[in-house]
Amino acid sequence: MINKTKNKKAWLRIVEATISIMLILGVAILFYQTKQSSSEDNIQDKLPVFLDEIAKNDSLRNKTINEGDTSIVQSSMKTFLASKMNRINLNYTVVVCDIDDSCSPSPPINTKSDIFSAERIISTTIEKDNFNILATPKKVKIYAWRMNS
Secondary structure, three states: OHHHHHHHHHHHHHHHHHHHHHHHHHHHHHHHHHHHHHHHHHHHHHHHHHHHHHHHOHHHHHHHHHOOOHHHHHHHHHHHHHHHOOOOOEEEEEEEEEOOOOOOOOOOOOOOOOEEEEEEEEOOOOOOOOOOOOOOOEEEEEEEEEOOO
């Protein structure tokens, strides 16, 4: 009789240990998946913030609407974004175009990972001494994607 109760207690402890290990692994996997999906969402959420910073930066704003050569403007914006985007595994490109254009990147982005994008129209500010009626608004679009590993 004493032997049977010891066996039952031993099996009960084994079952308890197995359930607790499965519970801990389940929580760890759930936490890992949540963290991974939230980092992807962060990219999409941060792109409009970067575009707002570009719009608020007077030198970038003036260069965008007054400079005829968009490659110079795109280079300046890439330099600006390099200081803001501090993710090692992230590639990005900036496209500046007219408002009615689609702002497609050239050359096309060749990646198997997800591509995130956001756009904003940059126009002149209405101030008495700085207003330029001839300045044409431009569309700025940022494309971001993870590097292929």
